[in-house]
Amino acid sequence: MNATFERLRRRLRYWLHQSERQRLMQEEMQLHLEAMAVDLIAGGMPEQEARAAARRKFGNLMLKSEESRETWIARWMSDAAQDLRYTLRTLRRDTGFSILTILIIALGIGASSTVFSVLNTLLVRPLPFKDAQKLVWIANKTKEEGDLSGQTLQVSLFLDLRKHNKSFLDIAAYFAFYGVGDTVLTGNGESERLSNVPVSQNFFPLLGVQPQIGRYFSPEECKWNGPKAVMLSHGLWERRFGSDPNIAGKPITLDGQAVTVAGVLPASFDFGSVFAPGSHIDLFSPFPLSAETDRWGNTLALVGRLKPGISLQRAQAEASVLGVQITKAHPKKNGIDPKIVSLSQHVAGKLRLPLIILACAVGVVMLIVCANLSNLLLARTAARQQEMAVREAVGAGRYRLIRQLLTESLVVTGCGAILGAALAILATRGITHLTAFNVPLLSSVRVDTGALGFTLLVAVITGVLIGLAPALQVAIRPLTASLVQRGSSETRGQTSVRGVLVISEIAFACVLLVCAGLLIRSFLHVLDVNMGFQPETAASLRIDPDRRFSTQPQQNAYFDEALRRVRTMRGVEAAGLADGLPLGHNRSWGSPAKGQVYTPDNYPVSFVRVVSDGYIKAMGMSLREGRDFTERDTPKSKQVIIINEALARRLWPRQNPIGQIIQGDCGGDRQVVGVVGDVRHIALEQGSGSEMYIPIRQCQDWGTLDLVVRSRLPIAVLASSLDAQLRPIAPDLPKGGLRPLTDLVDRAVSPRRFIVMLLGGFAGFALVLASLGIYGVISYSVGRRTQEIGVRMALGASTGTVQRHIVTQTLALAAAGMAAGIVVALGLARWLSGMLFGVSYGDPLTFLGTAAVLLAVALFAGYLPARRASRIDPIVALRVT
Amino acid sequence: MGKQKQKADLLPGTLDMLVLKTLTRGHLHGYAIAQLIQQLSEDVLSIEEGSLYPALQRLELNGWIDGEWGVSANNRRARFYTLTPEGRKQLNVERERYRQFTGAIARVMGTV
Numbered sequence: 001m002n003a004t005f006e007r008l009r010r011r012l013r014y015w016l017h018q019s020e021r022q023r024l025m026q027e028e029m030q031l032h033l034e035a036m037a038v039d040l041i042a043g044g045m046p047e048q049e050a051r052a053a054a055r056r057k058f059g060n061l062m063l064k065s066e067e068s069r070e071t072w073i074a075r076w077m078s079d080a081a082q083d084l085r086y087t088l089r090t091l092r093r094d095t096g097f098s099i100l101t102i103l104i105i106a107l108g109i110g111a112s113s114t115v116f117s118v119l120n121t122l123l124v125r126p127l128p129f130k131d132a133q134k135l136v137w138i139a140n141k142t143k144e145e146g147d148l149s150g151q152t153l154q155v156s157l158f159l160d161l162r163k164h165n166k167s168f169l170d171i172a173a174y175f176a177f178y179g180v181g182d183t184v185l186t187g188n189g190e191s192e193r194l195s196n197v198p199v200s201q202n203f204f205p206l207l208g209v210q211p212q213i214g215r216y217f218s219p220e221e222c223k224w225n226g227p228k229a230v231m232l233s234h235g236l237w238e239r240r241f242g243s244d245p246n247i248a249g250k251p252i253t254l255d256g257q258a259v260t261v262a263g264v265l266p267a268s269f270d271f272g273s274v275f276a277p278g279s280h281i282d283l284f285s286p287f288p289l290s291a292e293t294d295r296w297g298n299t300l301a302l303v304g305r306l307k308p309g310i311s312l313q314r315a316q317a318e319a320s321v322l323g324v325q326i327t328k329a330h331p332k333k334n335g336i337d338p339k340i341v342s343l344s345q346h347v348a349g350k351l352r353l354p355l356i357i358l359a360c361a362v363g364v365v366m367l368i369v370c371a372n373l374s375n376l377l378l379a380r381t382a383a384r385q386q387e388m389a390v391r392e393a394v395g396a397g398r399y400r401l402i403r404q405l406l407t408e409s410l411v412v413t414g415c416g417a418i419l420g421a422a423l424a425i426l427a428t429r430g431i432t433h434l435t436a437f438n439v440p441l442l443s444s445v446r447v448d449t450g451a452l453g454f455t456l457l458v459a460v461i462t463g464v465l466i467g468l469a470p471a472l473q474v475a476i477r478p479l480t481a482s483l484v485q486r487g488s489s490e491t492r493g494q495t496s497v498r499g500v501l502v503i504s505e506i507a508f509a510c511v512l513l514v515c516a517g518l519l520i521r522s523f524l525h526v527l528d529v530n531m532g533f534q535p536e537t538a539a540s541l542r543i544d545p546d547r548r549f550s551t552q553p554q555q556n557a558y559f560d561e562a563l564r565r566v567r568t569m570r571g572v573e574a575a576g577l578a579d580g581l582p583l584g585h586n587r588s589w590g591s592p593a594k595g596q597v598y599t600p601d602n603y604p605v606s607f608v609r610v611v612s613d614g615y616i617k618a619m620g621m622s623l624r625e626g627r628d629f630t631e632r633d634t635p636k637s638k639q640v641i642i643i644n645e646a647l648a649r650r651l652w653p654r655q656n657p658i659g660q661i662i663q664g665d666c667g668g669d670r671q672v673v674g675v676v677g678d679v680r681h682i683a684l685e686q687g688s689g690s691e692m693y694i695p696i697r698q699c700q701d702w703g704t705l706d707l708v709v710r711s712r713l714p715i716a717v718l719a720s721s722l723d724a725q726l727r728p729i730a731p732d733l734p735k736g737g738l739r740p741l742t743d744l745v746d747r748a749v750s751p752r753r754f755i756v757m758l759l760g761g762f763a764g765f766a767l768v769l770a771s772l773g774i775y776g777v778i779s780y781s782v783g784r785r786t787q788e789i790g791v792r793m794a795l796g797a798s799t800g801t802v803q804r805h806i807v808t809q810t811l812a813l814a815a816a817g818m819a820a821g822i823v824v825a826l827g828l829a830r831w832l833s834g835m836l837f838g839v840s841y842g843d844p845l846t847f848l849g850t851a852a853v854l855l856a857v858a859l860f861a862g863y864l865p866a867r868r869a870s871r872i873d874p875i876v877a878l879r880v881t
Numbered sequence: 882m883g884k885q886k887q888k889a890d891l892l893p894g895t896l897d898m899l900v901l902k903t904l905t906r907g908h909l910h911g912y913a914i915a916q917l918i919q920q921l922s923e924d925v926l927s928i929e930e931g932s933l934y935p936a937l938q939r940l941e942l943n944g945w946i947d948g949e950w951g952v953s954a955n956n957r958r959a960r961f962y963t964l965t966p967e968g969r970k971q972l973n974v975e976r977e978r979y980r981q982f983t984g985a986i987a988r989v990m991g992t993v
Contacts, residue, residue, distance in 0.1 A: 006944050024950075028911060028960045029934055035912040035957075036930070059931030071938040 014072040025068055026061075033058055079400070083407040090408065097380070098412065101373055105416025105462065107765060108369035110423030113447065113455045115362040115758070117428050119355050121445045122348045128268055128444065129343075130208025131305075136312065137346035138171065138302035138319070141337040149588040150605070152176045152301055155294040157336045160326045167315035169307050172206040173300040174199040174275070175287045177587060177703065183283060184544075184732050185240065187253040193542060193734045194236065194254075195280060197271060198287035204231070204265070206305050213237075214248030214263025217286040221262070224290040228259040234267040236282040254283075256547055270443060274347055275301075277440040298334050303343060316340045347440045353834050354755045361512055361762045366458065368508045371501045372769045372776075373466040377409060378498055379780050381470035402471040409467030410460070417459030421452060439751050469497060498780075499813060502773045506817025507824065509763070509770040510854055514825035516756070516763035517846040518832055518839055523756045525838030526749055532644075532679030532688060533582065534620030535741035538710045540581055541722060542737050543730055545705065552635060556697045558729065559612055560631060562707065565725045567614075571713040576615025579702035581741070582681045583748040591643075591692055593651040594661035594669060606647050606690035607681050610666075610702040613695070616642070616676055618708040619741075626658045626674030633695040640695060641670035644678045647690035662692070666699040684748055685837050708741070715740055755835070767853070770817075771861040778810050779865035789869050790877025799870035806869055810862025811855075818854055822847060896928065896936050898975040901968055904946060910959035911937065937962065945971045 014021055033054050040050035055061075069078070091098040126132040138161075139151040153161075153173070162171045175198035183196040201222040204211070211231065221229040232247070241247050251258040271281040293299065306315055319338040327335040341349070348355075381388075388401055396404075425447045432443050545558045559577060566575040580586070591606040592598055613629040624645060633640055641662055648657040657672050664670045678688035696702060711718050719738040726733055746753075782789070789802055829841035839846065903909065903917045915930045940946045945968030953959040964972070 003944070007942060010942055010944065024960070025934065025938075027958075029931065031910075031957065031959055032912045032915075032930065032933075057930055059929045061931060064931035064934050067935040068938045071935055071942055 011072055018073070021072075022065070022069060026065055029058075029061055029065060033061070079403075080407070083404050084411065086404065087408045087411045091411070094380075097376070101376060101412050102415045102419060104369055104372060104769065105413050105459075106419035106423060108366050109413075109417050109420025109455055109458055109462070110427065111762065111765070112362045112366055112458055113420060113424035113451050114427040114431070115358050116454045117424065117447050117451045118431065118442075118445050119359055120448070120450055121441050122351055122439075123355060127274060127344055127347065127441075128270075132344065133342070134169075134306045134308075135207070135343040136304045136306060136315065136340050137343050138304050138338050138340050139346075140298070140335075141339045149298050149586070152298040153336060154298050154334050155289050155296075155300065156291075157326055157330060157333060158300050158302065159289060160329070161319070161322055161336065161338065164322055164326075165315075165318060167307060167310045167318050168304045170202055170206050171302055171304040172200050172203040173287070173289075173302050174203060175299055176301040177299060183254050184256075184734070185252065185254055186256065186732065189240065191732045191734060192240070193737065194282040196230070196254075196283040196285055197281050198285050200287055200289060200300075203284075203303070206303065207269075209265060209269045211263030212266040213245065214261065217262055222286040222288055224288040224292045226286070226288065228254075228257060229262040229286060230254065230259050231262050231284045232264045233271070233282050233284075234265055234269070235280075237264045259285075273441050273443050277442070302338075304340070312340060312342060351439065351751065353831075354751070357515070357832065357835070358755065358758055361515065361759055364508045364512055365762050365766055366462065368505050368766050368769050370462055370465045371505045371508070372773050373409075373412075373462075374469045375498055375501045375505075375773055375776055377405075377466055377470045378473065378501075379776060381405065381473055405471045406464065406467040409470075410463035413459045413463035413466070416462075417455055420459075421447065421455050424451065424455065439754055469501075498777050502770075502777050502813055503817040503820065505770045505773045506814055506854065506858070507821035509766040510818050510821025510850060511825045511828060512759070512763040512766045513850040513853065514822070514829060514846060515832060516759045517850055518829060518836055518841065518843060519752075519756050519759055521839045521843065521846055522835065522837040523749070523752055526684045526752060527745075528838075529680065529684050531582070531684060531745070532621055532677050533741075535745050536620075537712050538618060538620060538708060538741040539715060539718060539738050540706045540708050540741060541719075541739070543577075543705055543707045543726060543733065546730065546732065552697075552700055555700070556634065559696060561729055562726060563612065563614065563631075565729070566707065566709060566722065569711075569721055569725060571718070572709055572711045574614050574617040574710040576618040576708050577612035577696055578615050578706050578708060579610040579696070579704060581706055581708070581744055582679050583683070583744045586681050589665040589692075590663075591647060591651070591690060592663050594663050596651075604647070604650055604690060606643075606692045608665075608692055608694065610694050610696045610699050612697070615693075615708060616674075618710045619679075620710065621679060622677040624675045624677055625656075626672070628674060629693075629695040631697070634697045637698075639664075639667050639670045639698055640673040642674040642676055642693040643672055644676050644688065644691040646678050646688055647692055648672075648675050650690055664692075664694065666694060666701045670694070684745070752835075767857060770854075771857045774810060774813060774858050774861040775864065777813070778806060778862050779868070781809070782806060782865040782869045785869075786872055786877045789872050790874040793872065794874040794878065802870045802872075803863075803866040806866035807859065807862050810858055810866075814854060814858030814862075818851055821854075822851070825850075895979065896932065897940060898972065898979060899926070900933070900936055900940060901945065901964065901972040901975065904962055904964040904968070905972070908949075908961040908963040910953060910961050912959075914962070940968070943971070944968075 033051075036054035036057065037047075037050045040053055041047055045053065058064075127135065129135060138153075140153055158171070158173055162168075165171070178195065178197045183194045185192045185194050201217050201219065204216055212234065214231070217229055217231070220226050230252070232241070237243060237247065244250075247261050248263055250261050252261055253259070265284070271284075272279045287293065287300075304315075306312070316339075319340055323336045323338050327333075327337070345352075392398065392401060428445050428447050431445050543562060545555055549555045549558050563575055563577065566572055586607050588605045589608045591604050591608075593604075598604065611629070613631055613633070616623055616628050626642070629640065629642065641664060643651075643657065643662070651657070651662070652660055657675055660672045661669050662672065676693070679691060680686065680688055681691060682689075707722075709718065709722065713721070715738060719736070722738060723733065723735065789797075793799075793802065825847070826842065833841050899918050900914055903914050903921070906917070909917065911933055912930075915928060915933055919927055937946070937948070941948055941962075945965055946962045947965055948960050948962050951959065951961045
């Protein structure tokens with residue numbers, strides 16, 4: 001062991017003084033030779049003969065000295081070191097070229113590593129739970145995607161499913177209608193709105209999440225009206241409680257009540273990022289599975305853990321059968337038809353297609369990068385033909401030359417990879433902070449060892465790929481020809497290789513541009529959708545009434561006062577209250593027309609909003625018929641309702657809906673007094689369903705309260721004057737809660753924007769690379785043909801002719817690339833259909849636009865060298881030979 | 882470089898042992914080592930003298946000999962090698978191995 005270490009130490013010392021030691025060795029051998037010769041001369045041999053004899057007896061000095069050196073440094077190592085030194089020298093000589101190539105590679109590798117990291121987190125890496133592949137999401141089957149009430153389950157049905165199934169180790173639930181910012185924390189600093197998710201007792205044990213401090217909820221705490229307890233998220237614990245290690249068991253004040261802290265969850269658990277992307281959850285409270293909560297209707301979102309050896313299909317088969325039985329056993333309840341998917345699919349399912357498309361896009365970008373650099377390097381090898389020939393003539397093996405070229409490309413990609421990895425780390429950092437994006441798990445995206453390994457792999461493959469073409473060139477060309485021929489030259493074969501490379505670059509760029517174009521057009525269409533309300537110049541603020549206002553008259557007085565105060569503000573055009581805003585959470589109730597009989601399949605269900613007068617105007621919705629609510633729609637007056645056009649058409653086709661009666665859930669029969677335009681409640685891309693609006697003064701079944709204000713005042717001004725107006729009646733009003741309604745829309749389109757941004761970026765990068773490629777090839781060919789052009793001009797060709805000639809050459813390349821690209825894009829765009837909105841995958845405008853952009857870029861890239869060519873002075877050109 | 886083999890081919894690995902052995906006589910430079918081996922073997926063993934140098938490097942790397950520049954008898958610069966304690970140990974090891982080896986060969990040759 002020690003001997004090995006000593007050897008290593010001696011070796012290192014040798015490496016440090018390599019050239020010195022090498023020189024001394026030579027000297028020593030030289031001395032030996034001389035001593036031999038001297039002895040022979042002393043023995044009477046003539047001097048010349050003696051020296052020759054000595055050299056014969058000694059053997060090949062160079063070889064022995066090489067051999068001696070190899071004792072210390074392996075041959076391949078010293079060769080590699082030599083190649084590396086040479087490479088660095090070459091790169092330094094050509095700084096501009098080196099920086100350009102390294103930058104191109106860094107961008108390519110940075111982009112692919114970033115996408116790989118996102119992909120890895122969302123699709124490959126298991127969810128951050130114990131044995132996550134055994135976890136499943138159990139939802140009620142529903143016709144309408146995004147209809148939360150339809151997907152959730154009633155408590156008693158959940159309990160039955162949990163009891164009778166044989167497929168699951170356990171099933172846990174959380175209350176799906178938790179409100180973001182529902183809970184107010186007071187004491188210990190400023191009051192703050194927090195988001196609390198009620199969960200079943202077994203929720204955390206099922207996920208395998210251990211409290212970092214404290215304990216799970218006790219059975220007692222999970223009963224109706226049991227002792228109040230909460231678990232804190234790691235973030236809240238750090239932020240509000242200074243990471244107090246003794247917090248467990250202490251009381252905190254929530255909504256004016258003392259609540260015991262049961263425990264603190266670990267930092268690795270982020271409910272929002274998995275179950276509610278883009279939101280932030282601070283607290284968890286126990287959700288009682290009792291007769292009381294059963295009466296609330298469909299409320300629960302379910303997560304199950306499969307027993308070992310039970311497949312998803314088997315669990316689904318059993319659950320379907322159980323669903324029918326349970327529904328029969330509870331004829332008066334909402335029914336259950338479970339649909340089971342793996343939890344990871346539930347979380348990332350909708351993003352699978354876009355992410356795979358992104359991965360393909362980044363792969364294409366990498367291909368373009370390779371084609372581009374291969375091209376650049378080819379041009380350089382052509383210019384270095386003579387150097388190579390000289391090196392071969394003085395004894396460098398062809399294998400060694402090829403290795404030299406590969407070393408060069410690997411060094412360049414290596415530098416690019418390091419820079420690219422740095423870029424990827426920066427980019428992923430940026431991504432984790434995109435909290436406004438409605439994309440799951442974004443906060444846990446990071447460059448891990450897998451991603452770094454991937455980067456390395458990409459770098460090596462890229463290095464070999466881009467070095468291959470020039471290396472092959474060396475391998476197959478008779479280099480001696482270059483020695484004879486003066487000046488740089490390029491074979492016909494090489495020209496065609498470069499042409500093919502550029503054409504494929506253009507084709508790839510074309511494909512990317514088409515895809516990005518289609519997605520951008522879809523994005524614009526989505527933004528252009530008639531949402532049914534005008535988010536501009538409107539803002540919302542949570543103003544839930546103090547818990548002391550518990551009776552309906554008290555609450556109604558609060559509404560009146562709040563609305564009066566806001567409406568008297570200067571600059572406020574309209575104001576109204578609602579229990580929830582579009583594009584957020586939603587719930588739905590039955591909405592049968594009185595006197596009609598419906599089959600269960602046909603039973604009308606509508607999204608419901610509990611709103612005040614003025615809401616419709618403040619939102620910028622359009623009142624089509626009848627009237628808005630007024631402050632005189634109170635519990636004592638006639639029970640009224642406003643419905644949207646879709647519901648009106650559904651219940652009373654071709655009849656006047658005004659005056660008709662709906663049998664509602666909250667307060668019984670209601671008379672339709674108004675019809676409003678449809679609002680996109682679930683997603684911008686999704687058409688509106690049936691919707692109804694119930695006056696807030698007649699129905700207490702609301703969870704949270706949003707004030708919507710329409711005003712042209714700057715948001716900061718509006719916020720402070722609202723605060724001043726409302727603070728007297730709502731002292732707990734948290735600061736900084738005013739949000740422009742456009743935020744809602746931004747959030748709703750954020751996953752789409754995320755993809756469009758990335759893909760658009762890639763397409764832009766591809767376009768730049770392709771134009772660089774065109775420019776490189778054309779300007780190289782102009783440089784090579786300086787003489788020829790000079791002759792032509794001397795013979796009378798005009799500048800126009802020369803320019804036209806070169807531009808035509810460029811366009812031929814571009815046209816070939818575009819033709820190939822458009823054919824491929826037509827085939828591939830089909831895959832995008834699932835993500836398109838308002839455009840078909842064969843959208844002619846996008847294709848034509850892409851073609852126009854590419855043509856313009858090609859023209860520009862070709863025009864620069866063409867202009868240079870036309871300025872060639874024939875005399876100068878002909879003299880240079 | 883297959884020309885001019887040694888008069889008697891050295892058994893593989895024996896050059897190192899011979900060098901170590903000659904160095905037991907004190908510190909010597911490369912030429913002296915070659916001369917000494919030739920003389921002691923009464924001109925039977927004649928090494929290709931250039932091969933001495935890779936061998937010397939090998940021994941030095943293993944820490945069995947030390948090299949030091951000095952001045953030779955006829956007043957010339959030369960590198961002198963000395964045996965280290967580890968080198969002495971190594972010589973014993975190699976001698977033992979050589980003994981076993983030649984003994985084995987002798988036995989084989991004797992039985993024929």
